[in-house]
Amino acid sequence: MANQLTRRELLKWMVAASAAAVAPPLLGTRAESPRIPVDPEPQTPDTWELQARCIQAVAIYEEPATGSTRVTTYARDQSFPITGEVRAPFSAHNDLWYETPEGFVHSAWVLPVRVYPKQPLIEDLSPFGMWGEIAQPYTIGYTAPSTVAGQAYRFYGGTMFRVLESRRDDDGVGWYKVKDDYPPRQTTNHQWVLAEDVRRVPRAEMAPIHPFVGGKRIEVDLTGQSLTAFEGDEPVFTTLVASGVGGVTATAPGDYCVLLKQPSRHMSNVPYADMREEDRPAPGSIFDLPGVPWCVFIDLKGTAIHGAYWHNDYGIRRSSGCINVPIDAARWIYRWTHPIGGYEDDFVQSTCRVGTPVIVR
Numbered sequence: 001m002a003n004q005l006t007r008r009e010l011l012k013w014m015v016a017a018s019a020a021a022v023a024p025p026l027l028g029t030r031a032e033s034p035r036i037p038v039d040p041e042p043q044t045p046d047t048w049e050l051q052a053r054c055i056q057a058v059a060i061y062e063e064p065a066t067g068s069t070r071v072t073t074y075a076r077d078q079s080f081p082i083t084g085e086v087r088a089p090f091s092a093h094n095d096l097w098y099e100t101p102e103g104f105v106h107s108a109w110v111l112p113v114r115v116y117p118k119q120p121l122i123e124d125l126s127p128f129g130m131w132g133e134i135a136q137p138y139t140i141g142y143t144a145p146s147t148v149a150g151q152a153y154r155f156y157g158g159t160m161f162r163v164l165e166s167r168r169d170d171d172g173v174g175w176y177k178v179k180d181d182y183p184p185r186q187t188t189n190h191q192w193v194l195a196e197d198v199r200r201v202p203r204a205e206m207a208p209i210h211p212f213v214g215g216k217r218i219e220v221d222l223t224g225q226s227l228t229a230f231e232g233d234e235p236v237f238t239t240l241v242a243s244g245v246g247g248v249t250a251t252a253p254g255d256y257c258v259l260l261k262q263p264s265r266h267m268s269n270v271p272y273a274d275m276r277e278e279d280r281p282a283p284g285s286i287f288d289l290p291g292v293p294w295c296v297f298i299d300l301k302g303t304a305i306h307g308a309y310w311h312n313d314y315g316i317r318r319s320s321g322c323i324n325v326p327i328d329a330a331r332w333i334y335r336w337t338h339p340i341g342g343y344e345d346d347f348v349q350s351t352c353r354v355g356t357p358v359i360v361r
Contacts (some may be wrong), residue, residue, distance in 0.1 A: 008050070008216075009036045013173055016121070021343065023361065025282055026033070047152070048114040048116045049110055049114075050082045050114060050115075050139035051080060051115045051157075052100070052105065052113070053077060053078075053111045053137040053157055054078050054109065054110055054305050055111055055275075055310060055312060056078060057075050058074050058077060058105055058109050058110055059073050059074060060072045060080075060105050062104075063101050063103070064086050064088035064099075066090070067249070071102050071103040075133065079102055080101070080133070081101070082112055083101060084098070084099035085098055088168075091316075093315035093316045094315055100244070105169050107173065107312050108313035110312060111158070111309055113136075113137055113156075114157070114233075114256075115136055116139065117198050119195060119196050119197070119199055119200070120196075120329050121166055121175075121176075121195040122195070123174075129162055129164045129165070130164045130200050130201070131160060131163070131200070131201040131206065131264075132176060132178065132198040132199065132201060133199045133201050133316070134159045134161075134198060135146060135197060135198060135199035135308040136191075137156070137157050138155060138157060139151075139155050140154060140191045141153040141192070142204045143171050145167050145175035146192075147260070149192070151351035152191050153191065155290060155291055156291075156329045157309070158309055159264070159290065159291030159292070160201070160291055161193075161198075161264055162178065163178055163261075164176075164190060165177035166195065167312065173194070173247070174194070174353070175192050175193070175194060176192065176193050176194075177192055178190060178192070178193055179264075179346075180290050182288075182290070197261035203343045206263070206335065206341075208340045209336040212230070214234050215227070215230070216337070217359060218230070218333070218357070218358045218359070219358075219359045219361070221358040221361060222251060222317075222361065225243060226240055226315075227241050227323065229237050230320045240314035240324060241323050241325050242314050242315075242324040242326060243317050243325075244317060244320065244321040247323045250317075251317075251319070251321055252321070253359055253361055254323065254355070254360070255359055256298035256303075256358040257298065257357050257358060258296055258297070258298060258337045258338060258356045259300070260347060260349050261334060261339065261350075262295070262296075262297075262345065262346065262347070263289055263293065263294060263295075263341075263346075264292065265292045266290045266292070266360050267289045267306075269286055270286055270288050271286075273283075289310065292306050292308075293330060294306060294331045296333055296334055302321075303322055303323070304322045305323045305325060305333055306322060306324065306325070306360070307324075307325060307326065307328075307330035307331070319326065323360075338350065339354050
């Protein structure tokens with residue numbers, strides 16, 4: 001049986017390549033830039049439990065092997081605690097299993113989620129609002145601030161949304177109006193979610209990493225399905241990826257740069273009502289994904305490095321052309337790359353004169 005990890009060890013595991021994140025800047029001591037005073041951020045609970053949300057039906061085994069006794073099964077969107085991890089044979093590219101109180105589950109189809117206690121409603125929002133992260137395995141996006149209103153989407157743990165407004169209903173229940181503006185399925189550009197399920201993302205979690213270091217670049221190895229960030233000749237961060245499957249959805253090799261960054265993006269190829277038949281995607285290839293977190297776009301076709309919540313299987317091609325990475329890895333890449341975005345930015349654009357080079361081979 002695997003040794004149980006402490007909470008601190010789990011935190012280190014969840015943040016990929018954590019050593020890179022705390023490494024000192026490579027350029028030595030620098031004068032601090034002038035500080036812009038901001039209002040103190042409200043305090044919110046920072047304790048959490050690591051849980052696995054089932055992306056599809058999964059089995060729990062007595063040992064980390066599919067040949068061992070099957071203890072129980074879970075259906076899609078059910079969740080359970082993760083108490084540790086272990087490496088054991090499964091597939092050629094992914095040998096990661098999670099330990100649970102009941103046994104072991106392979107990692108590919110369960111998503112690790114930091115589940116927080118019920119969050120307080122933050123009523124005094126700035127004109128911009130705030131950034132919020134879904135802090136439960138999932139919550140419902142409603143068309144109005146009421147649990148009897150229409151349901152638009154399920155928003156999954158780790159997804160990001162800009163909170164536009166806060167409100168209490170007649171029963172005193174707190175709600176957030178969140179931005180979600182993909183048009184083919186909606187007549188509005190927002191949805192409503194229970195405030196208790198949304199964690200305010202503090203400014204510190206979006207602050208740039210090593211902003212003054214020169215010589216930054218990202219290299220993506222399509223053969224090895226890996227991404228490495230360099231500062232000069234020194235690799236400072238690496239993670240496995242899931243690139244495009246192939247054919248029209250292949251991730252094309254080439255020399256790119258960061259052109260656009262967004263903390264949240266609704267990604268979808270659902271056809272518009274008036275879309276020409278020849279432009280419509282094949283029925284089996286349609287996707288509709290709200291709140292995709294930490295998007296770093298590298299070309300004008302929409303290819304991006306971003307977090308994924310619809311699978312947890314890296315080291316193999318499985319995307320529709322983008323470069324999928326774990327959510328914590330995507331957050332690190334977003335913060336580290338140029339151009340630098342501010343907290344109150346829905347997006348930040350760039351050119352290759354400023355945007356971090358991205359080399360895909």
